[in-house]
Amino acid sequence: MKTKTTGALFLLLELCGVSSGLLKRHFYVNVKKAWADARQYCQHYYQDLSSFTDSLEETQFLNDAGAQSSNAWIGLRREAGVWMWSGGQNASVMSSGEQNVNSNCVFVKKSDQMLYVDNCSGSHAFFCMTTYAVVQENMTWEGALEYCRQHHFDLASLNSTTKMDAASGQMNQAQTQLVWVGLRFLAGRWFWLSGDHLDLAGSSGFPEHQCPAANLRCGAVDTHKKTWMARDCEEQLGFICQ
Known part of the structure; x- marks a missing residue:
């Protein structure tokens, strides 16, 4: 200044x-x-x-x-x-x-x-401001969560189109098309780690019914389409921390 x-x-x-x-x-x-x-x-x-x-x-x-x-x-x-x-x-x-x-x-x-x-x-x-970091090492959703909380703050909660747009430039650094974000299905609902609920009506890539298959209960972002996806929590993906 x-x-x-x-x-x-x-x-x-x-x-x-x-x-x-x-x-x-x-x-x-x-x-x-x-x-x-x-x-x-x-x-x-x-x-x-x-x-x-x-x-x-x-x-x-x-x-x-x-x-x-x-x-x-x-x-x-x-x-x-x-x-x-x-x-x-x-x-x-x-x-x-x-x-x-x-x-x-x-x-x-x-x-x-x-x-x-x-x-x-x-x-x-x-x-x-927004602060994001893409981690290029591939991990499960739980592994990514632990990494972000140890080295940064948390898995990123991209709970608005504004946040999605702000993180887009960083996402291009990922080695996988899908990256884990702080989105999870527990106790009958999808929620962001920030505490916000997911609006299913505006979320392509998610099943229309509230309860997904047992192996599709972790949230990822398609870095090409910029959409949220329900994925198997044991998949090995890159991820984005905040």
Whole structure:
């Protein structure tokens, strides 16, 4: 970020953070909301409000921020005097001027792409992000789940067309046409690991009846057709983590 405007916030970023293997992509949402409402929107349609914790991630954010047409929230706020990203990481922040003690949420100003603080109830557009990593090693669904939870966060819940589109570029790296995602049939229903139910009416590749065959109870994505599929949980497929 640029660094010479009174009242702006400056992030002290690592020159090169420890890579998680996850690629962050950022999306400008030109709908004005309060910070908490913006975060809820991002968590539903993407993953969270945007964050960047090292210089490489900042560069990616700035590359993706070209569509910004107004001031926009990011996932940085002050809680009990501590600056934190929405994902829970602490942030090192300096101020170039006095800040309103009632202003605790951060936005990117359109005119100079610098960070400023505002009351969290204020209304701004916002940046959402997605983070995905395709693992090229083939595993069963349970093996993929264990791998993602050990090395990343979870198997990816691609529970909207927006998330599917955001992950499409990463999917092309897979060595198998089908890749496991965080979709499973248990206790009489299909559900995403995020907790959302699967809308069967909009899901080609799934049987019309609610209960699939006993060996077709794990969810995969066809990387060519971009559709969800019910597959045998013991198949060896690539997979996508978040």
